[in-house]
Amino acid sequence: MNDALAFAGSWYAATAQPSPLRPALAGEARADVAIVGGGATGLSAALHLAERGARVVLLEGGRIGHGASGRNGGQIIPGLRLGAADLLARFGQERGAALFQLALSARDLVVDRIARHDIACDLTLSGHLLTAVRPRDLDDFAHEAVAAARLGYAGMAVLDAAAARAAVASPSHGGLMDAGGGHFHTLNYTLGLARAAEAAGAILHEASPVTRLERRAGGVTLHTDAGRVVAAQAILAGDALLGPLNGRVHSRIMPVANYIVTTDVLPDGGAGLIPGNQAVSDSRFVVNYFRRTPDGRLMFGGGERYSPRPPADMAAFVRPFLERSFPMLAGVGLAHAWGGLVSITRSRLPDLGRDGPVLWAHGYSGQGAVLSTLGGALLAEAATGDASRFAPFAAIAPPGFPGGALLRGPLHVLGMLWYALRDQIG
Template structure:
């Protein structure tokens, strides 16, 4: 084993795992999955449950990318909601995607329960409004989600929200009782163990160097290969050089997270009395929650083009103190960054290459639940029930304007514009 996890609270508190080998021989399987993040793991697990033989090839370690470094929040729907989808792609598509928008969270809970995954699963999520405009938008979100069948929602006024979040920043909130939060890396590791319990094979330190298309695809690594009836490409922001046409459709972005030292039970209760997770409604949003051992995990901001910030703590600590000034003397134990994949329309990209190579990528910041939905849809498509996969695959996939050189400045300018709107409350 040569690859190691980047330093983070999640890596430091990960559940113990066996060493997994790199691929060093020629093997065969029904399906070869490239990437052991949530998309790949969910796909492999759903396929293994259906009786398929599955091999997962991971370039580094299980959950190495966004799946093991994200904010750990179970947030429903997509980065663009069903009203946007209806305006751009029609009511039929919006209705079909609306029926799937809340499924990812249910899949996570089923897997955690069925396979006894220890990942600090806790219930309850808060969308917090920083101004009246955002509060009205949350009221519209509640009506929209209820229209699509999600009924576990309550509006909170400025007084009520303080029963959930110990800050004066918010003018109200939307409480999603079916939201929640998890230790994201431990969820990925638990899903990997579940795959292996069903006969699936996982190889780490096995970057794929080539995919040979054909009736049976051949997926090659430096020291081995997998011959498979189907291939699932799930590299997302870490798909480097393998399929350039996929990479042109999306842009890696970095987000930053810090974690405090363990807090006293009294301070934990002061910050988050109900132990729910929180995200605000700004375009460049803040998000935070308590860990299983009583730390505050706080994240926010975006670096376009996946640039590594020199000092994550210097970027995020002021955001945390704006929300919770009482933490000014609390030590920060961990700070890290990780990449997610942004698409131009901020909707995930699903598709096929030829007849037997599938891909899914570009969840644009809503990956925890959408990736788990993706695994179900792809497994069903491989099994021959492709209707729901085809709904997602029908969404247009546009490259960023200006090509690789211009997509970062264009997107950064857009982010600056929306950030100013957030600050002005317009």
């Protein structure tokens, strides 16, 4: 289904730096670690592993960055999809703080990688604003800011309605500003990670879908139609696209399609809409999210769709959500429209795990733009014998969906529709 989601029509594809075609795997290769997936998780794992001296072969089924990492909203939102208040309630002060601080380090890791490898990706650390669509959201925001402070993070501030409307020209009852947020060109970042991984010694193959994973004494063999990689360990970094390769791992996440547009270049470059150039999302369960682009457009994502088939006209599908958030943009020209698959877990916590020589990280639940780089780093550490940062996440791995891959769809759709309905009735 990913191929039907118009990646080629995305603003990211239209503004990406050139990226060389990597040859498909042919014949047999040997590696300490073989990685499935050339998104930020897999590439970050490859980079960290190669830096640790491991022999790494990464197999990407399509092009590097054509999954969620190359087409997301580019919003840098510190922390996990499950907020500080929930972490505190579920895991208590000490464990909650350790998890939260580790998650927060993802943002610094990305900033560090961008600087270290000179990745030109329009990094803008202007903050992230969560806007309140209901008055009672402000109580939750205040609660969240207090919980974050208790977990050692002082970056959040609650805005009243006037301050929120000054920050973004969209109806809201207030907001929660996170100074640590921002946005970036997620495809150029992913392509930069790929270059850095290669420079460190990792071997990357494109057009090499892994069709079979075979356990054998002393390791794992990954098969493609044209070759195989014989490795001591394997990392599954296919996220929503992993599919049948490992049904047991894949059934722990639920892929949900989500759609994004960019407007034509706006007369003021969008400065009147978001003067401070923050990344913004709203408090709806089916979230709307938006930001300015460096070439003067508004990028807007909204409206999940639980049907496996994408809408015939993605721009027309997103338009009503955009116009509800920005009535003054009614009828604005839409230059690009595309979709992607978000992988959601039952607890909204990421799923990091290990089964013998096979490790995986996925399911960042819509907040993986920077967490994926951390996920890859933790996988690399665990694969090279240091699981001290991997283990706390593995210990809170979410439960799989009831009924596995077969039933998760219909059951989850019912649940999500209920929340979408709650968005409508307030």
